[in-house]
Amino acid sequence: MTSTPAFFVSFDSLKILFTNLIELFGLGESLGWSAGLLAGISISFLIINVMVMSTAFYTWFERRMIGRFQVRRGPNRNGPFGILQPFADVLKLIMKEDTIPDAADKPVFTLAPIALLAPTLMIMIVIPFGTYASDQAFLSNLNIGILFIVGVTSVNSIAIFMAGWGSRNKYAILGSMRGAAMLISYEIPMALGITSVLLLSGSLAMTEIVRSQSVWFILVMPMGFFVFMAASTAEMSRTPFDQIEAESELGSGYNTEYSGIKFAVLFLAEFMAPIVTAAVVTTLFLGGSQGFDFLPGGIWFAIKMFVLIFLLLWVRSTWPRLRIDQIMGFAWKTLFGLGLFNIFLVAVEFMVAVKLGHTSDGSLTTGYMLTMAGVNWIVTIIAFIILANFVGKKKYHRPEPTPSPLANMGAGGD
């Protein structure tokens, strides 16, 4: 760890620090085991606080930007440019009465916000932010990093169902039923998107995935990126897939009955999701912390995340919502097919590469990846044109309106 700059905090460096400290006080015999624990607690403390703070600022940013999209100003009263607005919101929510409905299943109702927030935070464990020495994750460079993410995000659907079921509210139940159906369905296209990444990188570890992207995977397989992006937008249930909350239909969906600090936690988890998703997409498709040398990798990572977050925000503020059956149809008929096709395409290309010897150390050469990018972009654009014009548009043809024979204009009396 000598090559790691002092200001980059990682689990390993903290563990060394704590071991040295314990040694310094001469407690190495009795408390030597606790260095790892202390390091873990410290790093968790750090991650949680950084994430909560960035979520707070993200909510401010989102509200300001949506204000701009909607020709209004957004929050601008608390502090400069309204930047203290999230703190005001959180303070308000904490001070509010924390009500639990009489008929609610209290343990389930209480646990649901935590069950929703915890997995979102846990994803950050394996995200490699820096480029110092070895692409380091905050807490752990798991060798099954991406599998860990897929597993952990699955908990979301349970948490949302807990919230809906525990509230004993019909709107909440409807919202969480939709959530259960939708989140489970969209995990499949998401996994398909990830699988195509794994085919090229040859490793489940997030750092390896970043290292194998000599050409960013968004260029190599745009279709995979599209599938993954669409599926993860649905996974965090934002417009046009915000069926779980569906403000205009269900009031507030699964969190109808929540108030006070519990609502704040649900809200936090919900707004943390875009940040976490952006981080995962950056790692999988945008080359993680890769970038030019004049800025450190962490900054590049943040810039890419920011661009993705802005993209998600743009979609959110522009598009209406799809109906639940259309959403399910989109998952199973469109994204599932596209995901499979993408895997097929990438797999064939990979096999050709192996046959022709365009590999070095088990991964593809940069030149071959660029060729793949060219081919795949063309295929993707053709596929989308076919989908949009020959499959989608047909049913929207409107006949020229003809006046009904039942109408008798001119015969009207007063």
Next chain:
Amino acid sequence: MATIRTEPVTINLGPQHPSTHGVFRLRVTFDGEEIVDVEPVFGYLHRGTEKLAESRNYVQIVTLTDRMDYVASMSNNLAYVRTVEKLSDIEVPERAQYIRVISVELQRIASHLMATGFLLNDLGALATPLVYCFRERERILDLFEMLCGARITLSYMRPGGVFQDAPEEFWSSLNTLISDFPNYLDELESLITTNEIVLARTIGVGLLSDAQAIDSGVTGPILRASSVKWDLRKANPYEIYDRVNFDIPIGSSGDTYDRYYVRLQEMRESIKIISQCIEQIEPGPVRTETPFFIRPPIGETYSSVEGPKGELGFYMVSDGGISPYRCKVRAPSFINLTPLRDMLTGWKMGDLIIILGSLDIVLGEVDR
């Protein structure tokens, strides 16, 4: 194939619900997401307008009509004052008729903008199109402010004309508005009309056939969306509508998309009417002198206008006194709810909201 037995669940949509456009309540029985039965419940905003009218004099009632369809006060004013004029044979100066038509058409645009905006909001578009619509509606309200000082509850019209002539700056602002407005509508259309999600959500949803529409007595854009070419402005021209050229846009099938699109085209037609009125209007008096207390002769009458939401009619009975003996309002929002149950049954939760949104009800008018 054996299916799993499901249990219907009854949900109260409203009176406190974000998309019932007020305090409307629907008792909906769902089978999963599908609607089995709908029972509308209204009356939460009942203020007894018709009864109150019996103890007010004829000029005072104008203020009551403002509060019925509170997004289209001008149209309510017009429908009411026309009934009083018919009841007591009051002549209206020509300039007043033109100003009335201009303000009523502006009000129609404002009302349709709100209908479109809220329909998109019901579709889940996070208020972006709604705010765009409100931005333009704001300019119309500014014009109303120039006319009479009020923005929502206008009370601009009086039996015998309008309360005052339009000021100078009104005409210049009106000219800029009508020259800007077609571009604005194009912008709105580029955002909504060709949007794939809007098409997928609205086309074929909430069908109302022409026969069904006529049988249930719906009027206005909803009737025209069901391809019935019926508009009181053409069928029974009042004020100066026989002197202007305009088309009656109709829909092809009577689905939610048609109801949206008919409203959009009607806004364009309204702009056409207003610009013709500006060309034709001539100086002159704007109000016939009427006695302080209007005492119509004993009798009864019904008169109606084409409001933004449909045929808005007043039936009034006079006993010769200073206030009507009976006043009955044919409220289009209320009668347009008649086919609601047939339209909703079999659709899904999300469709319920947009079908109700496309009917464009205002609870002030439904409950009166």
